[in-house]
Amino acid sequence: MRHAEEVTFGGSGLDRAAELRGDIPAMAALMQAESSRTLALWRGKLLVAGEAAEPCRLPLDHPVLREARAAPLFLGREGKAAIFAHDLSAWEPEAAGDAEGGFLDQSEQYHPACAPDERFVELRTLLTRLTPRDAELGATARALFGWHASHGFCARCGTASDVFMAGWQRICPSCGAQHFPRTDPVVIMLVTRGNACLLGRSHGWPEGMYSCLAGFVEPGETLEAAVRREVFEESGVRVGAVRYLASQPWPFPASLMIGCHGEAESERIEIDPGEIEEARWVSREELAESFGGAVPEIKPARKGSIAHFLLRNWLADRLA
Incomplete structure (x- = not known):
């Protein structure tokens, strides 16, 4: 797919400098270098600044970093400058938000050691605002901290x-x-039949929200087999030809979304209510109208997700 790396978190060519990770003297020197910077995360949220919500690249002597209870992670280099990430999750703000209570935590936290316009924000709310480099750094830091925590x-x-x-x-x-x-492989499928695509919604999603079907790849299974199995398990639809389109790191908590196109061989839908709440065929015209907000009962996957990326490119006939 020509546009495969345009998806959010699709990669920015970050120099991860893996050869330095085990070099203790080099790491010590980088920790002391004036040019080195770090990202600050609090319980998976990224510290950003201003209306543009640009990730803060803090000097390593910034007072807020005193909240860190562990050594920083080394993410790589931007030019000659090292980029680290600090986890400040031990800090207890007055209002911590409620990530578990809703579909997406929209709360923001302000630390007294930071500037007034600097706050911790859920990474998923920034999907369409981050530069490719900031997205890659943020996703890498969030995924690594999540792995260490568990x-x-x-x-x-x-x-x-x-x-x-x-x-x-x-x-x-x-x-x-x-x-x-670790990264868990997940197939996410743009399943089409003629002029329609197959969309579904999971339990607990916002009313009217639909997306491509998706599921984890099982041990000993190819991507193609996983696509066919997951689509049939969730919707009862049989899929024939399958091809790879694009991938997206998805650090919520640690997945690699592998976007595929599947050609349906059947139309009858019979969902497994234990897997999804609903599935339906949506015509190309209906999907285009839903992106414009003209179909209230269908709200497509949010911008920045690979599902939104795949559907947009299908509408634009850009899957080749």
């Missing part, structure tokens, strides 16, 4: 593991097992 103990023997390689590895001090950040 993988603090050795999966082999249960001992608390230690952080190595500037945040890109954990090693068990008891059995020596090495653990690396």
